[in-house]
Amino acid sequence: MGKCQACSEASELPFTFKMAFQPIVDVSQHSIWGYEALVRGAKGEGAHSILSQLTESQLYRFDQAARVMAIETAGKLFDDPSARLSINFMPNAVYEPKACIQKSLAAARRADFPARNLMFEFTENERMNDPAHVENIVVTYKKLGFLTALDDFGAGYAGLSLLARLQPDLIKIDMELIRNIHVSQAKQVIIAGLASMARDLNIIVLAEGVESEAELTVLRAAGIKLFQGYYFAKPALMSLPPIDNMPKADSMVA
Template structure:
């Protein structure tokens, strides 16, 4: 090794060592929630550090570690930090989600098994750890990486693919790795309630997940409309600022959000309300613009109860010539 190379290695060692100081790197956690169970099922560990002259983001730090053949050293450090920090807060049935960079297997110092060793004295079980592989990661050797994942799975660990739908390699990565979870990228989730094209894409991923037995998680949920539409599509696992920003200690599911989702979920079952002034024309317009499901959804009939939406459609079709009339008198006879 030349003197210049020795200086470069020493310099990169010094830089990385400074970031692995306990006062420099820290972990924030963002909850992953299950709205059907109204609970937090796990936390994603996110590496953070104060503003730096060297790197603008953790992504740049990990890229630097990869380029200098120190990726395993950095990943091991951050994973130990994430596990140590979460122990007082992680409940028995909750999971910790940690990043796994595919390129780590090419690091000269890489040795599998260190995560299992870390867990021995923590009280955590391997099935509480989910290795999260970003879709942006380039996997040059699927055969070797699959073997690594098989090793982890035999120990009880779970595997997730992050950012699904953000790049061109999603389908190959899904088919090759057969993940336990697929996290749908926020680019498909943002304003999903307003764009049918995004809905079609997410529906397709739902079908793939169903065939493979993979759980579907929506990332980047930020609004009521997005949350409600995802519930309507049958997606209950979500993550995003709508629930909590990354923080430490790990943030719980806010009670106000839990109560709000419960109320919204209830009201979502009754997307249509009919009263004495409702006309057939208004019902026809509503049916033509309604984008939700008809199965297990109802119309609230003022003072009379509920009517399945499928029955509402039959009712309107059977009175298709009465567009300008109110529905009330005809609806009474329909009920009797």
């Protein structure tokens, strides 16, 4: 329990931060599926302004503090009891999954936020030191009833091999594969293949970084139902932004 103990006893972080929230839209239901909590500086600066300050010794403390802030803030803002909260986490900042999740569960109880509505995102965009450790986190979180998501899919180191090993509940397709997909046959073929593969694996696909109706149209045709991006709404600091564009429900959905 060494690192978890150090996390709980660590001094305060030498910087302050806040959370921004961006909606995840379910076009098949014409509704908001949930929100992603995004780290921001105290005045709304981008995540890099905070992450670039982190030292190795602060990772555990920051990961815990960010989760707690996201959950407690969502508890105040969310009025839909079914809305999910997606939280990014650092796999290397989790020493033992069951022990390190306790502060998150306590925050959910304080905020009266349903723990079953929590989703934890990890990224393949940074090389993982110990894939077996990440696999243990995913398995543990699933047993605890949380959703798990692989972020930036298609942009990182491990790709399909990591997907096969971890089999998360959801994959978020990297925005570089989304951008201008309506004019790229290669991207259309790749996304269609990913969507088909995910269906066979019973994994939900979310397209993030959607910025135009043209992109959305192609992605919907591929069978994708969950979306996130500036086309719908930009992140709002410590608040829930209104939806700029809510597409009509997918008529192909039974």
